Amino acid sequence: MGWEVWYDEGNSYGRMGFFCNTADVSFGPVIYTGGGFDKSQFYELWDKAHLPDARTMDESELGSKGRHIVRLSDWDDILIITMSVYKSDGANAPVKIFDTVSKEAFANARQSPFHKELEGLFEYEDLEADREDIEAWDFISEAVEDLNDEMEIAIISQADETTVQKTMVTDTQTIKVVLEWELLDE
Numbered sequence: 001m002g003w004e005v006w007y008d009e010g011n012s013y014g015r016m017g018f019f020c021n022t023a024d025v026s027f028g029p030v031i032y033t034g035g036g037f038d039k040s041q042f043y044e045l046w047d048k049a050h051l052p053d054a055r056t057m058d059e060s061e062l063g064s065k066g067r068h069i070v071r072l073s074d075w076d077d078i079l080i081i082t083m084s085v086y087k088s089d090g091a092n093a094p095v096k097i098f099d100t101v102s103k104e105a106f107a108n109a110r111q112s113p114f115h116k117e118l119e120g121l122f123e124y125e126d127l128e129a130d131r132e133d134i135e136a137w138d139f140i141s142e143a144v145e146d147l148n149d150e151m152e153i154a155i156i157s158q159a160d161e162t163t164v165q166k167t168m169v170t171d172t173q174t175i176k177v178v179l180e181w182e183l184l185d186e
Contacts, residue, residue, distance in 0.1 A: 003021065006018075009037070015032055016039075028066070029062065031067055037073065049157040065158075072106040073106070073107075075105045075107065079104050081181045082178075083177070083178070084096055084180070085099070086174075086175070086178070087136070089172065098121065109152070111148055140177055144179075147164045147178075147179045162180060164178070
């Protein structure tokens with residue numbers, strides 16, 4: 001047995017809280033939500049954050065973590081995300097070749113390598129393309145996906161880090177992909 005969340009939808013806002021489904025007893029604070037609160041998304045984010053059994057947390061910590069997850073579940077643009085790509089020729093320091101900044105809701109925070117400006121720097125679709133361009137593009141694509149996952153976990157779990165990066169070093173070039181974010185204050 002374990003714990004669950006209850007949810008009561010009001011006219012302009014909802015309320016949620018926690019209860020032990022073994023003893024049928026509520027515990028912890030009542031947390032106000034926006035309309036359309038999704039319990040399944042709350043559970044998913046709780047699991048991704050690797051949070052402990054809610055029944056083992058003190059009321060202050062439970063309220064703080066619960067409010068954070070409810071805030072991430074909302075559709076407000078609460079994150080400013082910068083994705084940067086750096087490249088060097090193996091002899092010189094890496095130079096920023098691309099960056100993009102966006103303001104997003106947590107649900108839309110995943111970044112993509114598919115920007116015309118960035119794609120135009122690499123000839124990866126041409127059969128005659130330089131093998132280095134293909135390897136660099138493959139690395140960038142995979143790195144962005146991995147970094148999206150790392151960023152998501154760091155945001156959910158309220159980690160101190162606000163930057164994640166991956167680097168590929170070959171004999172002739174270095175490629176670095178960096179995601180940085182800021183969670184806006186309430």
